[in-house]
Amino acid sequence: MRETYILIDEKSCALKAEVSVIMSGNSRIDELYSYVKKNHDARKIKDESKEDEEQLDDMLKRLDSSLIVKLREYQQDAVKWMLRRELASPSKPSSHFESFVFDGSNVIYPKGGILADEMGLGKTVEVLACILSHPYPEDSKALPLEDSSLQVEQPDNVGVSRKTDTLAKRMAEKVKGLGKKRKSSELKEESTEDAATKKKKFGINSEKYASLRALYAQHTSSITCPVSVPCDNSGLRCFCDRNPANDELISCDMCHASQHIVCVGSPSTEEEYVCPWCWTKKTPVRSKSTLIVSPNTISSQWIDEINRHVKSSSLKVLFYEGVKGRKYIQPKDLAAYDIVITSYQVLSVELSYVTVEEESTRKLRHAKKYHTPVSPFTCVNWWRLCLDEAQMVEGSTTRTAAMACHLHSVHKWAVTGTPIQKTIGDLYGLIKFLGIEPFTNQANWFRLLDDEDACFRFLAPVLWRSIKKDVFDQIGVPPQTVLSHWLRFSPVEGYFYQRIHTECADLFKQRITKLINPELVKIKDIDRSRLSKILMPLLKLRQACTHPQVIRGKYLKFKHTMTMEELMSDMVTKAKVDLTNALRAVVSSLNGLAGINWIDFDYSATIECYRSILQIAKDYEHVVKIDTLQMIHTLHNLAEVLxxxxxxxxxxxxxxxxxxxxxxxxxxxxKKTEEQVNLARAHSVKLTRMVDEIADGRPLGYSSWWEDLLGGLRDDGELLSRITTYLDDNKVPGQISLSQRMRNLPATLRIIAIWLADTDVAREDAMKYLAKLHATPKEDLSSAAINCHLTKQRKNQRKQNSKKVCQLCMSGNNLKKYEALIFAIIEENEVDEELFDSKAEVAVNDRNKKLLSELKDVDFYTVKKEGNWKPSPQEGVIRILASYVKTKRLCDDWIQDSTKHLLLLEAVRKEFKSLRAEWQKISNLVAAKDEISMAKLRLRLPTEYELGEGSSTSARKKQLEVVNVLHPHEIPFHMMLLEGELKSGQLNLKRTAGILMYLKNLQENGNTENEPCPVCQEKLDEKWSVLRCGHCLCFDCIPTLLMMGSLGEVECPMCRLRTPKGEVSYVVANSRGDEEIKNHKLVGSFSTKVEAVTMQLLKLRSSDPDVKVIIFSTWEKVLDVISEALKANSISFRRLAKNGLTQFKNGPVTALLIPLSQGSKGLNIIEATHVFLVEPILNPADELQAVGRVHRIGQTKPTFVHRFIIHNTVEEKMAISVDPDSWSDGNVNLAELFNLFKMETAQKPAPVPQVIAD
Structure with a gap:
């Protein structure tokens, strides 16, 4: 395999390649595979007898009439090895039925093994060849059930969750060649022995139960065959909840319970019938079927492979979808198929249905409406069980592995191209599935792993593996080339990544410092939950390399895929916030220093501090403004001191x-708060006018319709029942339900009448007090509030002496009472804070003192009333009365009055919300006046009274609560503290201002060309560099500054702010980069990596319109972002879900987007010739699986694997610093992980900077 490294400049995808060959892999795993191959080669030459060879050749000859394709030489070797494993037995030893000595005892291998040919070498065809070569013998008695070497191990503590609303369903059937529904007469009826002679290994209790059941059936039933009877509820035991009169029932021969024929799938009433629950008590039925379990994504692919490679009518195939519908497949029916195909997902779900309802379960008061279905899988002794992509059962504790242990079979096969994901220890799940004792015990397995030589000798006979490089001349697949695309962030992405990098590095360091000697701790030694938390910062950093929106919790406000312009705008907004905070800190320090200088009578220094603030405000007025209250403080005190x-x-x-x-x-x-008050007042007046129009001068009771109704009815149980049911269903937490008080209609009438009267009074009081607030001058309100609740807020405690409550609080209390009447208010237990005062504590006994002291540090005793704006229970009762009047059509006047009454109550609730908002605005206005008064205060010395000379302890306590008072001995400390904060704040202010300028410069890059370079005064036309402070320099000047810089930093010639050399950005305006791809115009603004993927697709499609590409990513969110880019650029694509794979293979679709966890295993997609790995994959086995989707038997075109890696990020660190083998073995320690977070901040000076296209 060739590996080509390609440097792709940011947003240009220019290819500049150099070719090199790489080899990687876990040395111990490679040694195992090499040992296995040598072992099989040696046995093939040395131990093969002529008789065995002839027998195998005869079995392979059967393939001529059933298999379309011709097996290659290595495939024939694999099939022969499989046949040897299946034919071997202890009574007939052979070279491939090995004995292995462990702890002085021989270890007997089962019939089966691990077929581990590398991806793309045709394992599916090898399995089909084995099925066709060694079918189930016609004479079933020749193979008694006990011949099976499998001893079913019941897994310990398997959690079985029964869902009674899940029913059995008829499975979709695919029969090879025929394409029609199979008749029941086609099933060959198996001979059935008595249950007493065929003992299932369920234990003595189950055996006794089955025997008693059989004896009971023999003496109580005169029926010897299934009987179809009209549907009757008596004796019905079905997993449906229906009972239509025309449904027929069938009776079980063992328990005589009845089921619907349509539900249990009984083919005929002439055959012996056993219900699903009794099947679990019988010995599993012998089957000629091969059960194939595969990942859900490739289950249908098995059907396609059978159609492609097996001649018509050679096999009968069933695609089993699980016991989750309303029909059940009889175990005998399953046993009649040649192949039954299902998925791991179905197998996992079937675990919920492997147990039968026993008589010993908890008795119910009423009979079950329907019963839990049971899986037929465990009722069949399969001829062959094959787990495709068997690495899915690596974990012995998974539900899939647990279900696999329940299955009975004569032969067991684990089929996988990557049997070892990380270490040889991964094989434990497969060894347990095969049932090789004593290594199903994990302690024995670990002991075996410690002896490498013994481990290899044990695994060699049961493991078969061929790799592509050894049989490359046989498969005829063109070579595969790997292209590594090295990308560089755009400036805005680089800034974003640096921010995320800083956050993640700090978080990672914080988490690993909690461990002892983290440099010695390896990730394989950390429990999974803690490791997940530790690695979360690394995960976020990896996601940041692809797109900002991929990071969990980031940019949730964007419903669509965020563009880079939106990212830039967001970064500018955050930079403004940071600059505002930095400016606030500097101004606060200067105001504090001015106050201290005033105390020291250094008035000139005081004036200088205040004037410095005014100068800063002027310097930054084009960017941000100083906080208004801080500016008021500065102007007021500067005027006073002058x-x-x-x-x-x-x-x-x-x-x-x-x-x-x-x-x-x-x-x-x-003015702003006053305007809000006026708007709120206008809205309240509008809603009040609406209430008055509906009421038409009447009170909230409106009319007597409800009184006449409740007073006129005599013990109407229906109405009272509806009222109590509503009140109980809508009970307010923390309150007693009104249903306890509304026990009759007169009581209901009294409660409603009192509530309406109280609500009328509360509404009038609330509006009266609000009117008083508007009539009282706001200065008076503010003065009263300062002596009331505003002072309490600052002290965060209540005054011990009671004072007159201010008008604002009185109005608020009335509104709370009004709210409690018209809404459902949740009242929590109230614990008065005064109970915690010293005087109150003296009054209580010692026991209460102890309880109170324990509660002091607890937060749950706070007073709280919560409303959810739901109508009150009383209004709900009125609504029920109105509904009752309409339903019974008692009186037209009542109907009209009740309708208007409900409208009135709804309008009142809307009005209250407006009144409450109006009160809140007035409260904000009063608080604003107090804030202005507080803002004018400055630091001062305590008065004589505050010093507590001759005063009480309470006076001294009051003095400590004044925050703007300093004692003389505190002045030097606070002076030094504020001076230090001022220096650090000024540096932070320059830094944040530079970042904002930098981002704005990038945002306006097209307008920079008119600006001159501050060093040489030449215009910045097409190329320039940007420092972290935001100042730009031309390409002629920046190399000189790079060489002059010390400590890896460049000093800006304008502001003297230092920028690390690695953070200097270089921009080329309006350029896409290399001429080779300039014609491929990209639509939309996405991240560097997403644009590189899209641009590469455009380039490939331009050279080959029919090109097909598979795009793999670890995260679904990455694929979502890529899909948006593909849509924008009119590139056809599909996701793996639904019919996406079929459409990609057969239609004019360019790209297939697949999550690595779902589609990297087992899929055969030779139609594609390119594989894109969007981010580096840590597990080498997963990467091999992904690239193996296209590089496999049947591929006739050269294939390419594209890796996309961002330069100078954690991706590059992971690709270079960490050995893939270390990741696989878990041998990376936390110190090595922390090194991944270290960024290179210095670069070697270069005469010409590297250009990044914009």
Missing amino acids: ENHGAGVPHTIRDDTLKEEARALEEDYL
Whole structure:
């Protein structure tokens, strides 16, 4: 296999290749395969007898009349080996029925083994040849059931979840050649022995149960054959829930329970009939069938392969879809097929139906409506069991492996091109499936693995493997070339990746530091759940290399695939937010320093700090603005210090307008909230007018229709039942249901009347207090609120002494009462915070003190009332009354009044929402006035009263709660702290401002050509470089600065901000790169990798319109993004789901998008000639499976594998720094993983920078 490395410049896909040959693989695995091959070659030469060879040749001659294709030499060798394994027995030893000594005992190999030919060598044909060469013997008595070497091991603690709503279903049947429904008479009836003589290994209890059942049936039943009777519920035991009168029943000969004929699939009433549950108690029926289990994606492919390679009418085939419908396939029917094909998904589901309902299960009060179906799979002793892509059962604890252990068969085969995914230990699942004792015990298996020589000798007889390089001259498949496309991020993607890289590196470091000696810990030694968390940052970083939207949790606001322009816009927005935060931190530090200098009477330094803020505001006004409250603080205090202590300080023109500017900012700040109050008030007035129009001067009771109804009825049980049912179904959590109080109609009438009256009063009070808020000056409201709830918010506690509640709180309390009446409010248990005050604690006993102290640090005792805007239970009762009136058509006036009444109640609820919003806006306005007052405060020394001279402890406590007070001894510390914060803040401000300039420069790259280079003053026409600060330099000047830079950094000649050499970006305006692909115009703006994949597809299609490409990715989201790019560029594609594979093979479809986990195994897609691996694949076995989809027998064209790797990212690190074998074995330690997060920030100086096309 040739490997071609291709450097593709960003967004240009220019191919510049150099060819080299690579070889990789796990050395120990290769040694095993080599040992197996030498072992088989030696036995073929040395131990083969002429008699055995003639017998095998005779068996292969049968293929001439049934198999269309002619087996190649290596395929004939494989089939002969399979036949030897099936024909061998302990009574007839042969060279391939081996004995292996372990712990002093001989290990007997079963009939079967592991067929592990490399992908694309025709394992399917080899299996079909084995089936045709060695069919089930006509004389069934020649092979008693006990001859099977399989001892079924019941897996321990297998979780069986029965779903009683899952029923049996008739499976779709595909019969080779005939294409018609098979009649029951075609089934060859098997001779059935008595259940007492054919003992199933279920244990003594089950045997006794079966014997008693048989004895009971013998003495109580006079019926000797199945009887069809009209449908009757008595004795019915079926897994459906229907009982139509015209359905016929059939009675079981063993238990005499009845089932619907249509449900159990009984072909005829003339045959002996056994129900599905009794089948599980019988000895499994002998079968001539070969059961083939394959991944769901390739199950139908087996049908196609049989049609292609097997002559017509040679085999009868059933495609089994599982016990999940309303019909059941009898085990005898299954046994009559030559081949039964199913999927691992079906096999996993069948595990739920392998157990039968026993009489000892919990008794139910009523008979079951329908019974759980049982799987017929375990009732058949299959002639041959083949697991295709058998690596699916590697894990011995999976549901698939558990179900495989339940199946009975004479011969067992594990068919896989990659039997070993990571280490030789992966074979344990297959060894357990084959049932080779004592190595089904994992402890014995591990002991065997420790002895490499013994392990190889044990595996050699049961494993067969041919590889392409050894039989390449026989298969006639053209060579496969691997092309590695090395890409570079665009500047915006590079910036995004750097941000994600920093986040992920910090998170990864944080997680591994919790482990002891992480440099010694290997990933194979970490449990799966913890390893998943540790590797999550690496996963996010790998996803960031493909597209920002692929990262889980990123950019969920974009319903569509995000373009790079949208990414750029989002990055600019985030950079503005970062710059605003950095500016706020600098201004806060300067304001703090000004306050401290004022305390020290250094007024000139105070004025300098405030003027520095004004200068910063001017410098950045074209980008972001300083926070309004911070600006008010600066202007107000600067005006005050100039007015009182400005003598000797140089005067500026702006000094005369400082107060006016501050006043204008205050008015503008309040104006926004006042406008919101006015809008909310107008909306409330509109809804109130609507309520008044509907009420027409009436109260909320509207009329007496509900009173007349409830008062006029006499013990109407139907109405009362509907009311109580509604109240119980809609019970409000935390409250007692009204159904306990509405036990009769008079009680209901009383409760509704009281509720309507209370609601009327609450509505009037709420509106009255809101009107008072509007009439009271906002300054008075603010002053009262400061002494009430606003002060509490700042202290985060209640005052111990009770004071008069402000108007705003009173209005809010009335609204809460009103809300509790018209909505369903969830009230939680209230624990008063005052209970935790010292005085309250003294009042309680010691036991309560202990409980309270335990609760102090718990968060669940907070007071909370939650509403969900659902109508109150009382309104729900009124709705039921209105519905009752309409249903019974009691009175037309009642119907009209009830309709208007409901409209009125709904309008009232809408009005309340507006009233609540209006109150909230007023509260915001009051808070805004308080915020302005607070913003003007500056740092100061405590007053004498606050110092607590001669005062109580409470006064000193109050002084500690004032946040803007500093004691003299605290001043030096805070001065040093603020100066340090100012320096770091200024550096951060420059950095964030540079990033914003940088991103905006990239966003406006087309307009940069008119700007001159700041060094040589030449215009930036087509090519320029961009530093991290956002300044641009021409290509003639940047090499000099690169060579002059020290410590791997470049200093900007404009702002002196240093940029790591690796982060200098180079842009070529309006260029797609290489001439070879300039004609392939790309539609849309996607990520670098997605564009490279799309561009490569366009290039391939231009040279070959009928080209077919398979695109593999680890993540579905990547395929979603690629599909959007393909749509935009009119490239036809299909997904693997539904009929996508068939349409890709047979139709004019260019690309097939397949998730690596679903489609990399077993598929035969020789119609395609190109395979795209969107990201590096860590598991070499998965990569081999993926590329093997096209490079296999039947392929007549050269094939190509394209790898897409982003330069200078974690992908490149993983491709170069980490050995694939180490990944496979799990020998990568956490220190090596952390090295993947280290970015190269320095580059060697170069006279000419590398160009990245834009």
